[in-house]
Amino acid sequence: MRVNSFLKTAGACVVVSLALSSISYAIHLEPFIFSPMPRHKVQTPAMTELGKKLFFDRRLSGDGTTSCATCHNPEQGYSDGQDISQSYPSTRNWRNSPTLLNIGHQKYLFHDGRAQSLEDQALFPMMSAFEMNQNLDYLEEEIRSVPAYVEEFKKVFGDGDTTKEHMAIAIAAFERTLISENTPLERYLLGDEKALSADAKKGMDIFSGKAKCIECHYGPALADDRFHALNVPENPAYRDDPRYIATMRFVAKGWHFTDYRTLKEDPGRYLITMDRKDWKAFRTPPLLDIAKTAPYMHNGIYATLEETIDFFDRGGGQNNTVLKPLGLTDEEKRLLKVFMVEALSGEDRPFKYPVVP
Ligand code: HEC
Ligand code: HEC
Secondary structure, three states: OOOOOHHHHOOOOOEEEEEEOOEEEEEEEOOOOOOOOOOOOOOOHHHHHHHHHHHOOHHHOOOOOOOHHHHOEHHHOOEOOOOOOOOOOOOOOOOOOOOOOOHHHOOOEOOOOOEOOHHHHHHHHHHOOOOOOOOHHHHHHHHHOOHHHHHHHHHHHOOOOOOHHHHHHHHHHHHOOOOOOOOHHHHHHOOOHHHOOHHHHHHHHHHHOOOOHHHOOOEOOOOOOOEEOOOOOOOOOOOOOHHHHHHHHHHHHHOOOOOHHHOOOOOEOHHHHOOHHHOOEEEOOOOOOHHHOOOEOOOOOEOOHHHHHHHHHOOOOOOOOOOOOOOOOHHHHHHHHHHHHHHOOOOOOOOOOOOOO
16 A cells, blocks of 8 residues: 555545556545535525425326336435336336435436436436326426425416426425435544454455555545446346337337347447447445445346445456456455445434325
8 A cells, every 4th residue: 555645635535546557547535515506506405305305206107106206216325226117107127226315425327327417417316217107297287286386486487387397496406405424434544543444444455455445436435436347247137028128129129229129238338429338337336325326237137235246256257358356365255245234334323204295
């Protein structure tokens, strides 16, 4: 471990610099303090409260059964505990529902990074045929028919207009408040030596050393804002499910994937860039509060952290050129898990549910 100039600017941060072949990367773990706010955006508590109500409002779905919280449930780490997420009745989703914790820290949204701002993202699930299947013009009128909402939109946006743009702004403001609070790692990095147990510290050394996890999982949310083709296998539970395949082809058609009608596997980032190197590449997910959001990977193929660690230990999926086998002992794998579960879990605070008008 080599301490470099980052230490001077980063105060009490533990700085780990890994020598990778001949290049030396300054990558490190950072205390997580707050979600960065895009400079041009103003976010008030009233806006956040309105966004919270909309987030829990089933009116946002076509058949009135589903809210954002159905698939991003505060009691399940803002995910839904399924391998492949829930979906609009009679359809099938095709990917795992990611946690929304610390989402303000993500440069790219979705497993393939196809959206870049929370405001843009929020309208996608409402319109999506296999998620909420709502018509947004209809939704605007539906919300406008509720006097309490009109009052609140007036308070937050001045003109009281219940446009989809205003809804997206309010929902995004609420999402930025979802953070992993006061993790032991954060306290440790800010100088509290006792915040981590001896085993968690050993796990952190393996994470930053022999297991090389830190090459991609670094910074405040433990993610590098990049995409890597680890060749995670297709989830065998869905490979032959016609509704799953229909959803995949439907999305691929939307992204002008020429051979969408014969598509049988998730193309990952390739769908967006059409660049061969992005075939089956997915965004590095953040790892804070990872213990709360099983199952893992874009398709939920691994039910536990143990299975996920084993995947990395054997050098990733077939024919990938990114990862190499790590040769971890059982004890090292155990310590890695202790680090992830103990050090990266935020405090559990009771969630205050809104009253939806
Ligand atoms: C039926 C389930 C479902 C519903 C309802 C749903 N989502 Fe999601 N959400 C998902 C899935 C699955 C993904 C990942 C999709 C992908 O990567 O292709 C996702 C991704 C996201 C992301 C990106 C997360 C990340 O890590 O990049 C955000 C933000 C988000 N949803 C917010 C919302 C909001 C806001 C609503 C309500 C307007 C909503 N979702 C409704 C299932 C759902
Ligand atoms: C080369 C970059 C890279 C390295 C090195 C790496 N990861 Fe990852 N990690 C990723 C990517 C990309 C994914 C998402 C894969 C997917 O969804 O198909 C991921 C997914 C995960 C997940 C699942 C997260 C979730 O929310 O589903 C965990 C847990 C994880 N990594 C832990 C580790 C550990 C532990 C190590 C070290 C043994 C490690 N990673 C090394 C890039 C990396």
